[in-house]
Each structure stands twice: as C-alpha cells, then as structure tokens.
Amino acid sequence: MDTAADTTTQSAGLTLPAPAKLNRMLHIVGRRADGYHELQTLFQFLDHGDTLQLTSRDDGHIQFCGELGDLAAEDNLIVRAARLLQEHTGTTAGANLSLTKRLPMGGGLGGGSSDAATTLAGLNQLWSLDLDEDQLAGLGLSLGADVPVFVRGHSAWAEGIGERLTRVELDTPWFVVVHPGIGVSTPGVFQAPELTRDTPPITIARAIEGGTSSWRNDCEPTVRQLYPEVAQALDWLNARAPSMLTGTGACVFARVTSQTQALQLQAELECEHPEWHAFSARGLNRSPLLNALHT
Numbered sequence: 001m002d003t004a005a006d007t008t009t010q011s012a013g014l015t016l017p018a019p020a021k022l023n024r025m026l027h028i029v030g031r032r033a034d035g036y037h038e039l040q041t042l043f044q045f046l047d048h049g050d051t052l053q054l055t056s057r058d059d060g061h062i063q064f065c066g067e068l069g070d071l072a073a074e075d076n077l078i079v080r081a082a083r084l085l086q087e088h089t090g091t092t093a094g095a096n097l098s099l100t101k102r103l104p105m106g107g108g109l110g111g112g113s114s115d116a117a118t119t120l121a122g123l124n125q126l127w128s129l130d131l132d133e134d135q136l137a138g139l140g141l142s143l144g145a146d147v148p149v150f151v152r153g154h155s156a157w158a159e160g161i162g163e164r165l166t167r168v169e170l171d172t173p174w175f176v177v178v179h180p181g182i183g184v185s186t187p188g189v190f191q192a193p194e195l196t197r198d199t200p201p202i203t204i205a206r207a208i209e210g211g212t213s214s215w216r217n218d219c220e221p222t223v224r225q226l227y228p229e230v231a232q233a234l235d236w237l238n239a240r241a242p243s244m245l246t247g248t249g250a251c252v253f254a255r256v257t258s259q260t261q262a263l264q265l266q267a268e269l270e271c272e273h274p275e276w277h278a279f280s281a282r283g284l285n286r287s288p289l290l291n292a293l294h295t
C-alpha cells in the first residue's frame with residue numbers, strides 16, 4: 001500500500017470552483033461562412049457552480065471521477081482540457097480529477113466550459129507549468145468559445161463567437177435561475193430558420209448605458225417557440241420579476257432586488273412547480289476561481 005505517496009499527492013491537491021455564467025444580454029449580429037454565429041453578449045459569473053478537486057500523480061495518467069451521465073471520457077471537457085495541457089507542455093505529470101456537478105448540462109450556464117477552464121488553470125498551478133493567462137485562454141478556445149471568459153475570470157463583453165473579450169463591470173444583483181427540466185439543443189436553436197441573425201452591432205458603451213431593462217436575448221423567441229416549457233417558465237418568472245433566457249437555454253433567470261426576495265421567489269416556484277429546478281445566486285464581476293487560485 002503506497003500510503004506515503006498518497007499522502008504526498010493529497011497534500012499537493014487543490015479544490016477549485018467552476019462557477020456558472022449568465023448571458024445578461026445576447027445579440028446575434030451575423031453568421032460566418034462555417035455556419036457559426038457572430039454574437040455580442042455580456043457574460044457575468046454566479047456564486048454557484050461545480051467544484052473540482054485536483055491531485056497530481058506521477059504516472060501521466062488522467063483519472064476522472066464524477067457524475068456526467070453517459071458522457072464518454074473522450075468527450076468530457078475536463079479530460080480533454082487535461083490532455084491538451086499535457087500535449088501542449090510535454091509534462092509527464094498526470095492527475096486525479098474529481099467533479100461535484102451542480103450545474104445542469106446543456107443548461108446555458110456554461111458548466112462544461114467552466115469545468116474545462118478550472119481544469120486548465122488548476123493543473124497549470126498544480127503541475128507548475130507557468131503558462132500565462134493568454135496561453136491558457138488560447139488553449140481554452142480550442143475546447144469551446146465560452147472557455148476563455150472562464151479562464152480570464154472577469155465579467156466581459158464578448159464578440160465574434162464569444163472569444164473576443166473586453167472586461168466590464170456590471171451590476172451584481174441576486175438572481176433566481178430556473179431549469180424547466182428539459183434539454184435544449186444548441187445546434188437546433190442556431191439552425192432554426194426563424195432565428196433573428198441580423199441585429200445591428202452596437203458598441204459596449206451603448207449596451208451598458210442602455211441598462212438592464214434594454215437587455216434581451218435574440219435566441220429567446222425561437223427557444224420559446226421550440227420549447228413550450230421554457231416559455232412557461234419565462235412567463236411564470238416575468239409575472240414576478242424581469243426575466244431572460246441564458247445562452248440558448250434551457251435555463252432562464254429572474255433579476256431580483258435582494259437575497260430575501262430571491263429565496264422567497266425560489267420557495268414559491270418550488271411549491272407551484274416541483275418539476276422545475278431552481279437556485280438563487282448572486283452575480284459576480286470577478287470569478288471565484290480567481291480568488292481561489294490566488295489565495
């Protein structure tokens with residue numbers, strides 16, 4: 001039994017958050033030749049998300065443990081991020097990666113992208129690789145367009161397919177986030193003929209000066225049409241507080257004025273709609289990942 005080695009590995013471990021994101025607004029301003037859509041969006045983090053435990057091992061093996069349904073290891077963004085870092089740096093180190101999954105998969109909260117970013121940043125530290133933020137964000141982009149914002153860890157205005165980022169400061173209200181218990185297909189939404197793809201581009205200043213009451217998500221009308229459960233959740237929330245879709249859904253979120261109001265709304269919702277899942281969380285302009293890495 002290799003107790004001494006286990007103890008050493010344990011003491012070198014890290015426990016890090018992989019927070020959710022919200023798209024506080026999302027405009028589709030065009031479509032590229034490869035079919036991907038050009039977006040303008042405001043990203044903000046939530047103080048709610050997954051937790052990843054990372055410990056180093058010296059046999060080069062990447063061992064994952066966690067509940068991700070029937071997702072194959074080669075599709076798991078955590079495993080892919082770890083292998084990408086190994087290939088890029090040539091390190092001989094391996095890792096045990098253990099995930100506590102709280103964010104619904106494919107919910108528009110960016111859980112998979114956030115897990116990947118936490119893996120990149122955590123292993124960079126654990127393996128003493130010394131890659132800088134730009135290098136990690138570049139690697140992250142090859143895993144998914146939403147990964148760089150989680151690596152950089154600041155609220156951001158994003159353009160392109162979401163990879164051109166400008167840091168911003170947004171209001172940080174409480175939110176009630178609701179998953180209406182169904183899965184939304186992101187490719188399906190982006191392929192829908194009725195999707196609005198020609199919103200005129202605006203400047204960051206105009207987006208921010210317009211304020212929360214002017215923010216909307218161009219995917220919302222299409223998602224409402226394709227998924228009546230999302231429409232029902234939005235209508236229920238909108239009757240009580242200003243509410244929107246995040247990403248392509250399925251999650252929707254209500255902006256409220258206090259934690260008390262958030263918890264009251266969540267309790268009312270859980271009573272009337274036990275088939276939906278809800279949580280309350282506060283908006284953050286700095287990701288809890290940055291705080292955890294720099295303490």
Ligand SMILES: C[C@](O)(CO)[C@H](O)COP(=O)(O)OP(=O)(O)OC[C@H]1O[C@@H](n2ccc(N)nc2=O)[C@H](O)[C@@H]1O
Pocket residue numbers: 023035036037038039041108113144145146160161162186187190246247248
């Ligand atoms: C819409 C956002 O939620 C905004 O944060 C994200 O950009 C979506 O990111 P995601 O869920 O990681 O989605 P991806 O796995 O990158 O894309 C799934 C599919 O959606 C379509 N897609 C996605 C993003 C984008 N800007 N244009 C697209 O047309 C593409 O067909 C792509 O194959």
Ligand SMILES: Nc1ncnc2c1ncn2[C@@H]1O[C@H](COP(=O)(O)OP(=O)(O)OP(=O)(O)O)[C@@H](O)[C@H]1O
Pocket residue numbers: 068071075076077078104105106107108109110111112113114115116146186246247248249
């Ligand atoms: N570690 C992971 N956690 C969650 N999903 C993962 C992971 N690795 C790969 N995936 C795949 O990525 C898909 C999208 O996951 P994710 O939870 O990031 O979606 P999302 O919340 O809709 O993100 P976005 O807002 O970027 O669209 C999942 O349906 C799943 O197939």
